[in-house]
Amino acid sequence: MNEKVDTKARILDAAEKLFGERGFESTSLRDITAEAQVNLAAVNYHFQSKDSLIDAVVARRIEPINRLRLGMLDAAGPNPTLEQILRAFLLPVLELKRDAVMPLLGRTLSDPHQFVEKVYKKHLLAISERIHRELAKALPGLPVAELRWRLYFAAGVMTYILSWSKVLPDISGGLCDPSDRQALIDRVIDFLAAGFRAPVNEPAFERVLLEKEG
Amino acid sequence: MNEKVDTKARILDAAEKLFGERGFESTSLRDITAEAQVNLAAVNYHFQSKDSLIDAVVARRIEPINRLRLGMLDAAGPNPTLEQILRAFLLPVLELKRDAVMPLLGRTLSDPHQFVEKVYKKHLLAISERIHRELAKALPGLPVAELRWRLYFAAGVMTYILSWSKVLPDISGGLCDPSDRQALIDRVIDFLAAGFRAPVNEPAFERVLLEKEG
DNA sequence: TTCTCATTCATACGTTCGATTAAATCATAC
DNA sequence: GTATGATTTAATCGAACGTATGAATGAGAA
Numbered sequence: 001m002n003e004k005v006d007t008k009a010r011i012l013d014a015a016e017k018l019f020g021e022r023g024f025e026s027t028s029l030r031d032i033t034a035e036a037q038v039n040l041a042a043v044n045y046h047f048q049s050k051d052s053l054i055d056a057v058v059a060r061r062i063e064p065i066n067r068l069r070l071g072m073l074d075a076a077g078p079n080p081t082l083e084q085i086l087r088a089f090l091l092p093v094l095e096l097k098r099d100a101v102m103p104l105l106g107r108t109l110s111d112p113h114q115f116v117e118k119v120y121k122k123h124l125l126a127i128s129e130r131i132h133r134e135l136a137k138a139l140p141g142l143p144v145a146e147l148r149w150r151l152y153f154a155a156g157v158m159t160y161i162l163s164w165s166k167v168l169p170d171i172s173g174g175l176c177d178p179s180d181r182q183a184l185i186d187r188v189i190d191f192l193a194a195g196f197r198a199p200v201n202e203p204a205f206e207r208v209l210l211e212k213e214g
Numbered sequence: 215m216n217e218k219v220d221t222k223a224r225i226l227d228a229a230e231k232l233f234g235e236r237g238f239e240s241t242s243l244r245d246i247t248a249e250a251q252v253n254l255a256a257v258n259y260h261f262q263s264k265d266s267l268i269d270a271v272v273a274r275r276i277e278p279i280n281r282l283r284l285g286m287l288d289a290a291g292p293n294p295t296l297e298q299i300l301r302a303f304l305l306p307v308l309e310l311k312r313d314a315v316m317p318l319l320g321r322t323l324s325d326p327h328q329f330v331e332k333v334y335k336k337h338l339l340a341i342s343e344r345i346h347r348e349l350a351k352a353l354p355g356l357p358v359a360e361l362r363w364r365l366y367f368a369a370g371v372m373t374y375i376l377s378w379s380k381v382l383p384d385i386s387g388g389l390c391d392p393s394d395r396q397a398l399i400d401r402v403i404d405f406l407a408a409g410f411r412a413p414v415n416e417p418a419f420e421r422v423l424l425e426k427e428g
Numbered sequence: 429t430t431c432t433c434a435t436t437c438a439t440a441c442g443t444t445c446g447a448t449t450a451a452a453t454c455a456t457a458c
Numbered sequence: 459g460t461a462t463g464a465t466t467t468a469a470t471c472g473a474a475c476g477t478a479t480g481a482a483t484g485a486g487a488a
Contacts, residue, residue, distance in 0.1 A: 242444075242445065242446085243445080243446065243447090244444085244445080244446095254446095254447095255447085255448080255449090257446090257447095258446080258447060258448075263446080263447080264445095264446065264447090
C-alpha cells in the first residue's frame with residue numbers, strides 16, 4: 001500500500017475540472033496528467049481506461065447528490081408538496097460548492113458521447129423514477145404523459161443551468177449571476193412549479209391519444 | 215463551373231446527419247465522406263476546414279429558422295402576447311420536418327467545443343435580444359433580471375428537447391413522443407407561459423440586488 | 429540489510445485524425 | 459478536337475490520441 005500521497009485524487013480533480021471546461025472527448029489524458037502533474041501512465045494504472053475514469057469522475061459527484069435527493073424526499077414525509085419535490089430534485093445540484101462540479105454535471109447530462117449516455121442512465125434513471133412517482137402523487141389531476149413531459153422540461157432547465165453557469169454572467173450582461181445559489185434555487189422552483197401547475201391543453205392532449213390508438 | 219451534381223450538398227447532408235447523431239468532435243471527416251460517398255479531400259476542397267464545414271452545416275439550418283422567427287414576431291404586430299412570442303421562439307425549431315435537423319441543433323446549443331460556442335453566439339445572440347425586448351413589453355411588471363433568467367430557462371427546455379428528441383420515446387416508455395409537433399409546441403408553450411407569469415419571489419430578488427450593490 | 433510489491437517513470441506502439449499534394453478526370457468554351 | 463479550368467481521386471503528411479511495456483523508485487516486512 002504505497003502511494004505518492006494522492007495521485008489518484010489529483011487525477012480525479014484534474015479530470016473533473018477539464019472535463020467540465022472542455023468536455024469529455026476534447027480532454028486528452030495528457031491534458032489531465034499535465035494538470036494533475038502526474039505521469040501519463042498513472043491514469044491507466046489507477047483507472048483502467050479513459051472510459052472508466054469518466055465513470056469514476058461522474059460517480060464521485062452524482063452519487064452523493066442522489067443520496068441527498070432521496071434523503072430530502074424521505075424527510076418530506078409521505079406526501080411532499082410540488083415545491084418540496086422540486087427542491088429535492090434541484091437543490092443538491094444547484095447548491096454545489098465546488099465550482100468545477102456544475103460544469104462537469106452539465107457535460108454529463110448533455111454530452112453526445114455514447115458512453116456518457118450510459119453513465120447518465122446508470123446514475124439518473126432510478127432517481128428520476130422516484131421523482132416521477134412523487135410528482136404523480138402531488139399532482140393527481142395531471143395526465144401521466146403530461147407529467148412526463150413536464151419533468152422532462154424541468155430536467156432541461158436544470159441541465160442548461162449546469163452547462164452554462166460559468167459563462168452566464170458574461171452573456172447576460174451581468175444580469176444573471178448564478179453565484180447566489182439560494183436565490184437561483186428559489187427562482188427555478190417558482191418558475192417550474194408554475195409550469196407544472198399550468199392547466200392542461202386538453203385538445204392537444206387528446207389528439208396525441210387518438211393518434212397513438214389509430 | 216463543373217461539379218458532380220451535388221457533392222457539396224451531399225457533404226452537408228451527411229455532416230448534418232452524423233453531427234447530430236454523434237456530435238461534432240466524435241464525427242470524423244472520413245465518417246462524413248464515407249456516408250456521403252465522396253472523396254475525403256472533397257471536404258477541404260469545397261469547405262476549407264472541418265470548422266468551416268461545421269459553420270456551414272449549422273448556418274444552413276439556423277438562418278431560415280431565425281428569419282421565420284423574426285417574421286412571426288413582425289406579423290404579430292407591435293405588442294405580441296406572451297404566447298405569440300413563445301410560439302415565434304419555439305415553433306420554427308420544433309416543427310422541423312427533417313429528422314436530422316433537431317439533433318443537429320441540439321448539439322449546437324449544448325456542445326462544449328469552443329468553436330461551436332462561437333457559432334452559437336454568432337447566430338443566436340441577435341434573435342435572443344429581440345425576443346428579450348418583446349418579452350419585456352409583454353410582461354411589464356417583471357424585473358429585467360428575472361426576465362433574463364426565465365428566458366434562459368426557456369432556452370434550456372428548448373435545447374433539451376432538441377438534444378434528446380431521438381431517444382425520448384424509448385426512455386419514457388412511449389409516453390413522450392415528439393413526433394406530434396403541434397401537440398408538443400402547445401405543451402411547451404403552456405408550460406413556459408405559466409412559468410413566465412409566475413409571481414416573483416420578492417425576498418430572493420431583493421437579496422440579489424443588495425448583494426450586487428454591497 | 430534484503431526482499432517484496434505497489435507505484436512512478438520514460439518511452440514507444442499502433443491507430444486515427446485533419447489537412448495537403450499532384451496527378452487524373454470531366455464539362456464546357458472556343 | 460483541343461484547350462481550359464473546375465473537380466475528383468489516391469496517396470501521404472505530421473501530429474495527437476489511448477494504451478501498453480519494462481525498467482526505476484520507494485516504503486514497509488522480514
